[in-house]
Amino acid sequence: xxxxxxxxxxxRLVVRIPYAWLLIFFLVPFLIVLKISLSQTAIAQPPYxxxxxxxxxxxxxxAFFSELSLDNYRLIGSDSLYVLSYVKSLEIAAFATLxxxxxxxxxxxxxxRTPRRIQALLILLTMLPFWTxxxxxxxxxxxxxxxxxxxxxxxxxxxIVKAPPAWLSTDTAIYIGxxxxxxPFMVLPLYATLEKLDESLLEAAAxxxxxxxxxxxxxxxxxxxxxxxxxxxxxFIPIVGEFVIPDLLGGSQSPMIGQTIWMEFFGNKDWPxxxxxxxxxxxxxxxxxxxYQNQAMRALERE
Amino acid sequence: MRKVSAFNVVAIVIGIAFLYLPIAVLxxxxxNASRLVTVWGGWxxxxxxxxxHDEALLDSAFISIRLALTAATxxxxxxxxxxxxxxxxxxxxxxxxxxxxxxxxxxxxEVITGLSLLLLFVAVAVDRGFWxxxxxxxxMAMCFxxxxxxxxxxxxxxxxxxxxxxxxAPPLRTFFGVTLPLILPAIAAAWMxxxxxxxxxxxxxxxxxxxxxxxxPIRIYSQVRLGVKPEMNAVCSIMIAVVGxxxxxxxxxxxxxxxxxxxxxx
Numbered sequence: 056x057x058x059x060x061x062x063x064x065x066x067r068l069v070v071r072i073p074y075a076w077l078l079i080f081f082l083v084p085f086l087i088v089l090k091i092s093l094s095q096t097a098i099a100q101p102p103y104x105x106x107x108x109x110x111x112x113x114x115x116x117x118a119f120f121s122e123l124s125l126d127n128y129r130l131i132g133s134d135s136l137y138v139l140s141y142v143k144s145l146e147i148a149a150f151a152t153l154x155x156x157x158x159x160x161x162x163x164x165x166x167x168r169t170p171r172r173i174q175a176l177l178i179l180l181t182m183l184p185f186w187t188x189x190x191x192x193x194x195x196x197x198x199x200x201x202x203x204x205x206x207x208x209x210x211x212x213x214x215i216v217k218a219p220p221a222w223l224s225t226d227t228a229i230y231i232g233x234x235x236x237x238x239p240f241m242v243l244p245l246y247a248t249l250e251k252l253d254e255s256l257l258e259a260a261a262x263x264x265x266x267x268x269x270x271x272x273x274x275x276x277x278x279x280x281x282x283x284x285x286x287x288x289x290x291f292i293p294i295v296g297e298f299v300i301p302d303l304l305g306g307s308q309s310p311m312i313g314q315t316i317w318m319e320f321f322g323n324k325d326w327p328x329x330x331x332x333x334x335x336x337x338x339x340x341x342x343x344x345x346x347y348q349n350q351a352m353r354a355l356e357r358e
Numbered sequence: 359m360r361k362v363s364a365f366n367v368v369a370i371v372i373g374i375a376f377l378y379l380p381i382a383v384l385x386x387x388x389x390n391a392s393r394l395v396t397v398w399g400g401w402x403x404x405x406x407x408x409x410x411h412d413e414a415l416l417d418s419a420f421i422s423i424r425l426a427l428t429a430a431t432x433x434x435x436x437x438x439x440x441x442x443x444x445x446x447x448x449x450x451x452x453x454x455x456x457x458x459x460x461x462x463x464x465x466x467x468e469v470i471t472g473l474s475l476l477l478l479f480v481a482v483a484v485d486r487g488f489w490x491x492x493x494x495x496x497x498m499a500m501c502f503x504x505x506x507x508x509x510x511x512x513x514x515x516x517x518x519x520x521x522x523x524x525x526x527a528p529p530l531r532t533f534f535g536v537t538l539p540l541i542l543p544a545i546a547a548a549w550m551x552x553x554x555x556x557x558x559x560x561x562x563x564x565x566x567x568x569x570x571x572x573x574x575p576i577r578i579y580s581q582v583r584l585g586v587k588p589e590m591n592a593v594c595s596i597m598i599a600v601v602g603x604x605x606x607x608x609x610x611x612x613x614x615x616x617x618x619x620x621x622x623x624x
Contacts, residue, residue: 066447069443069447070443070450072439073437073439073440073443073456073504074440074456076500077460077497080478080493080496081459081463081497083478084477087477088473158373162369162372165366165367165370168361177374180374181373181377183602183605183606184378186551186601186605187558187601187602188558188575188594188597189560190578190582191384191578191597192380195594196380197582198387198586198591201586235376238373238377292466292467293465293467296466296469299561299579302583303582313469316469317469320473321564333473336470344462344465344466347461348457348462351464351505352457
């Protein structure tokens with residue numbers, strides 16, 4: 056398509072304004088985190104050293120670089136608290152994502168098979184909780200999971216348990232909170248691919264005498280793999296760094312990595328350590344993030 | 359023909375029930391007369407009445423709404439520009455980096471976004487408060503705006519713009535007269551999402567806030583982390599009601615404008 060030259064100034068502005076914003080407020084801050092993760096804690100304002108400054112010229116810059124060190128990373132590698140925190144986060148994210156896939160798939164599949172007019176309503180109903188604050192939804196679960204809360208009341212009334220079990224401050228509570236909060240993110244991309252599924256393929260399989268479970272296994276499941284991948288990434292990546300859910304529902308003994316960053320920062324006021332933990336977290340997540348980006352971009356261009 | 363099996367219905371019903379039961383429990387408890395949250399003391403609106411006397415909470419609510427209005431508007435403008443850049447201007451220099459910076463914040467854990475922005479504000483020695491949180495929320499929300507507007511622009515019928523230009527409309531006029539009205543429903547939806555994201559955010563706001571800018575989620579969090587409180591049930595119920603009504607209204611509105619937009623798009 057040809058563009059009239061008169062618009063080129065506007066064109067450049069349209070690209071450059073958001074570009075500049077993201078460079079300043081997304082990329083540069085991350086470089087600062089990287090730099091501070093190589094600094095030392097100091098009792099000063101800001102609480103780390105060396106402080107980057109262009110006043111000293113080249114000599115100052117050289118001195119600045121010579122003061123950077125990998126000490127924070129060595130600390131993280133040697134302290135089992137940090138290592139356990141990463142392992143626990145990845146473990147919870149992986150298992151919760153699997154549970155989400157198993158629960159979310161039948162829901163998305165069911166919605167995709169209902170008549171079109173009901174589909175829109177059901178999707179609205181699925182998305183509505185996502186619009187209300189995560190904090191509030193997790194708080195609702197704090198109500199339910201209390202020792203004398205409605206869940207235990209129901210379990211006792213049905214005599215499934217004899218004594219009320221403690222739910223809060225357990226990993227089970229974290230899983231419940233995560234599965235509850237992220238369910239819309241799993242259902243939506245799955246629904247989007249299942250809804251586009253060509254019905255005639257299923258009819259052809261049925262006509263040729265293929266049993267329904269086999270049709271599902273050989274046709275539906277492979278054709279919805281893009282939706283599954285999108286759902287899995289959309290859940291897994293943020294869950295690894297989740298803070299609110301483990302903080303309100305989980306126990307205090309073994310924190311997830313988001314809590315560790317929060318504690319180092321607000322509790323211990325150790326900014327360099329918090330930064331190093333954050334940098335390592337991004338390193339862990341960079342592969343899934345890149346896969347997610349490619350997938351999202353391709354999905355948009357295919358439409 | 360599609361057939362809905364019993365299994366499909368059961369999956370949907372259980373799924374929806376799972377999503378709504380906790381919210382229903384919270385709303386019911388907010389009307390509990392008893393101070394002991396789990397002991398039912400009859401219906402009452404006393405916790406709602408008590409909220410009106412909680413100055414600090416009302417202040418925070420006011421700050422949060424002002425913040426969400428500011429951040430949503432800024433994010434919508436920036437995000438729409440970014441969407442136009444990605445869809446319309448093809449392969450400009452640095453497009454890959456640009457696209458990565460749009461998609462990465464969508465899944466980036468909030469602790470990292472919050473921490474990195476705070477360190478930026480400290481590095482340039484800005485006083486933290488309302489405006490630093492507004493900038494942080496704008497950055498986070500604009501990427502969601504971009505994705506929504508982008509998906510609308512992708513299936514935009516270019517012939518409409520070409521027709522306007524052929525008839526002599528200058529590019530800017532074409533944009534404001536033809537393009538913008540057609541993508542307006544997407545922009546409105548994106549603004550609402552940005553508003554909700556800002557209103558709900560706890561983590562990023564906690565990192566980037568300063569004195570005098572305690573948002574409602576920060577206030578609620580500081581109360582509920584110590585346990586369940588009846589006043590908090592009431593606050594949360596009000597927020598749920600506000601958001602619920604707004605989203606349902608917007609989707610009805612979207613359906614109306616969408617229905618009107620269909621013949622134009624053919």
